[in-house]
Amino acid sequence: MTDSNSNEATNDVLLDKLIKTLPGKFVRKDLTNRIKEGANVPTYVLEYLLGMYANSTDEAQIERGVENVKKTLANNYVRPDEAEKVKSKIRELGSYTVIDKLTVHLNEHADRYEALFSNLGIDGVPVDSRYPQDFERLLGGGIWSIVRLRYAYDENNKNESPFVVDSLTPIQVADLNMPEVYKARSEFTTDEWTDLILRTIGMEPTQFSKREKWLFLARLIPFVENNYNVVELGPRGTGKSHVYKELSPNSILVSGGQTTVANLFYNMGRRQVGLVGMWDIVAFDEVAGITFKDKDGVQIMKDYMASGSFARGKDEIQASAAMVFVGNINQSIDVVMRTSNLFEPFPEVMATDSAFLDRIHAYIPGWEIPKYKPSFFTKGYGLITDYFAEIMRELRKQSFSDAIDKYFKLGGQLNQRDTIAVRKTTSGMLKLLYPNGEYGKPEVQEALEFALELRRRVKEQLKKIGGMEFFDINFSYIDNETFEEHYVSVPEQGSNSLIPEGTEKPGQVYTVTYDKNERLSLFKIETQMIAGNGKFEKTGISGNHKASEAMDTAYKYLKANSKSVSSSISLTTHDYVVNAVNLNNSEMTSRLSLATYIALVSISMSKSTLDSLVILGEHTIGGSLVKLDNLADTLQVALDSGAKKILIPNTSAADLGSVPSELLGAFTVIFYDSIEDAAFKALGVK
Incomplete structure (x- = not known):
């Protein structure tokens, strides 16, 4: 950090207030980034050490503290590629202090607790029972700790681990005085306190709008609210999972992939609560990859998200962990809004389960947070990360x-x-x-x-x-x-209007109907007409036989009855090409006869349909109209697509009573009682 940058940080009004209200509880955030480049440890681990050695505003003292932290990490932090060297040190010196992530489990055969050291790569290390009792999270997911390991090889027990835990200190703040925090907060304006929180999580507030700051804050709600369920999907590189991995020793990030009910909720064999009982937050990274080995996994998750409890065997288990789901949306938000929905990146078993999705309390629009760049990371002062984590807890x-x-x-x-x-x-x-x-x-x-x-x-x-x-x-x-x-x-x-405002070209019409998967979708029909001898071609239907039949029905009916519409229509002297496209997904429908008929009439008469019109209905080759199914849902899709006028058969008038008045009131409703009447009214012909 240059002297000018240092002066900017020192002169910061937030720093003055921090010195006055929370002495010893803050750290200069660029120090974390300086050290982190050489040590792959969470932010809260580094700032725990910086709080011990470099908690000062004096530049010389800070530099000495940084060197001490670097020295501590160099000597004690276990890098996976140097595990053998560290094990050798423990043996040669008799005992040695390491910084590593520990996970403890009960070895019921030996009736003792044993530890697995993540980076050191040793397992079966005996641990005094007081440690898992005092720090339950050792039993699920693990905790970064400072550990004094002793080497005690026993010739008579060669199968036993020669390593023994002499002392274990989880890396977390020991004391928290909330009245001190409340008093300190009263010294800051709301804008200053917001900026302090952003700097605490490593971001530079001067680089963001108020809206963006609030979206950063929304990521922190699961840290302060029990049983809070939140989703954030957006582009890569916006730090969606960062806070849940780096900010607090009270949250765990589960990388996208297979998980089990036993791991997440309750292990029946061990009679042990899973991650939701040991952590304040269980965050799932890359939601697209979430799968459960157990068939009832999603159902148990739904129960938990709704009530904070779940049943396993005869027991009703209570827990307070928040559930966070983060992942990527790879298309622009406009495209997603037009063609699918914002939950599409979830695995199908979740993305199609409305009961599961309804249990989500908030959806953070990750696409509004800009991709990170160097200027976004602060060089100013913020609270020690672990201290702030304990405040939130x-x-x-x-x-x-x-x-x-x-x-x-x-x-x-x-x-x-x-x-x-x-x-x-x-x-x-x-x-x-x-x-x-x-x-x-x-x-x-x-x-x-x-x-x-x-x-x-x-x-x-x-x-x-x-x-x-x-x-x-x-x-x-x-x-x-x-x-x-x-x-x-x-x-x-x-931004999700699929039907543009204004007049469409002749031959272009819209209809809402069910695709082959029985999903209501918006279809667009586009028609071309050139001089010819009556050829009729269909495109966009991907060989769908029923869709082809529906289009043929429209063409044949018009060919037989064109004079009842207009004497100027001559299908034998023109060739027609009709293209159909599902604007919501890629699936086709078999219910295109009336929309195709009106599109053919429109282009034959060189007359556009009414602005923002959706045509509803279907007809047979004999001219009979088919009653609509599920009118209310159909109208809702039309409204979402941007329709303002609806063409409806008189046979469906009785169903309007099932449509909410707010929905019906959004349209100009136009009734028709025959195929020809539908064409006239669609074209605005009296």
């Missing part, structure tokens, strides 16, 4: 979820799960920003609107996946004083 013991009630009521479209989710997110944001509880109406309102957005994002996708069951997505809150109702939307919903 202490905040789990209180709840601010009732803060909403003093000022606001939640709107009528929020169900019980929505309400729980919004309260949890609001509580989490208030804890992070106002741990001392000193907040008022504007602060609650801001957190509430943010919480409503994160939950509505979940419901918007559930509406796409699960249909009318999740229709109520118009989230709002009501001011207790003015009774004014405020509605909250999600930013990306404005």
Whole structure:
């Protein structure tokens, strides 16, 4: 770090307040990056050591401390490629101190606890029973620790490990004075405290907008809220999994891949609670790869996410770990919103299970966080990471979820799960920003609107996946004083219109119907007409026989009845090419007759259909109209696609009573009672 950078950090107003309010509890964050390049250990391990040796603002003392940390890591941190050298040191010196990640298990055959050293690569090392009793997380996932190992080879017990744990000190802050934290918070403005949190997690706040800062804070809600379920999907390189791996010794990151009920929830053989009982957060990296060996794995996860408990055998097990799911979205968000849904990266067993997805309290829009670059990492001062982790852990013991009630009521479209989710997110944001509880109406309102957005994002996708069951997505809150109702939307919903505004070319029409997998989708028909002798070609249907039959039905009907529409239509002197495309996915449908018929009429008469129109219905070769299935869901897909006008057969008029008034009111509804009538009204011909 240059002198100029050092002066910038020293003159920072946050540093002045840190020196005054939390002496000895902060560290210069660029030191972590300097050392981390040479040691693959979590941030909280490095800052634990920096807190011991380099907790100062004096440049000379800092440099001496950094050298001490480097020396400690060089001498004691076990690199996997130097494991044999360290084992030799333990043998030759008789005992030696190492820094490594330990996992302890009970060897029931020998009736003792034994440790596995991750980097040192030794297993079966006897451990005094007081350590797993005092530090339960040793039994699941492991803890980074400073360990004094002794070498005691026994000629008579050659099968025993010669290594023995003499002392074990988990790398975590020993003392925490929350009143000191509350008092310190009152010395900072909200903006300053926000910036301090960002610097604590290693980010430079001057590089980000307020919106981006809040998205960073949202990643921390699982650290302060029990049983909080959150998803963040977005591009690579935005640090989605970083905080869950590096920020706290109280969270564990499970790399995407196969897991088991025993590992995650409860081991029936050992009668031992899994990761959810030992960690504050269980985060899943690369969600696309999550699989359970057990058939009931997803069901048990659903039960746990809903209630914080699960049944194994005769036991009902309670736990408080938050569940975090992070992964990548590789397409632009506009493409994803048009063609699929925001949960598509999940494995199919989860992505299609609306009951599982409904248990997610918040969806962080990872695509709004910019990809990391060097200037994003701070050179200023922040709290020691492990100290901040313990603050967040202490905040789990209180709840601010009732803060909403003093000022606001939640709107009528929020169900019980929505309400729980919004309260949890609001509580989490208030804890992070106002741990001392000193907040008022504007602060609650801001957190509430943010919480409503994160939950509505979940419901918007559930509406796409699960249909009318999740229709109520118009989230709002009501001011207790003015009774004014405020509605909250999600930013990306404005960009998903598949049907453009304005007039389409003649021969282009839209219809909503079921594809071959019985999924409602938006289909676009495009038609070309050239001089010829009556040839009719179909493209885009990928050899789908039923789709081809439906198009042929439309063409043959028009050929036989064209004069009832217009005498100018002459199918024998033109060739037609009709292309069909599913704008929501790649699957085709067999229900294209009416849309194809109107597209042929449109291009034959060189007349466009009405703006933003979706055509609903189907007909037979004899001219009979087919009644629509599931009108409410069909209209919802049309609305999501950008339709403003709907062409509906009179035979479906009776079904309009099943459509919510808000949905029906979004359209101009046009009824038709024959195939020809449908064509006239679609073209706006009286």
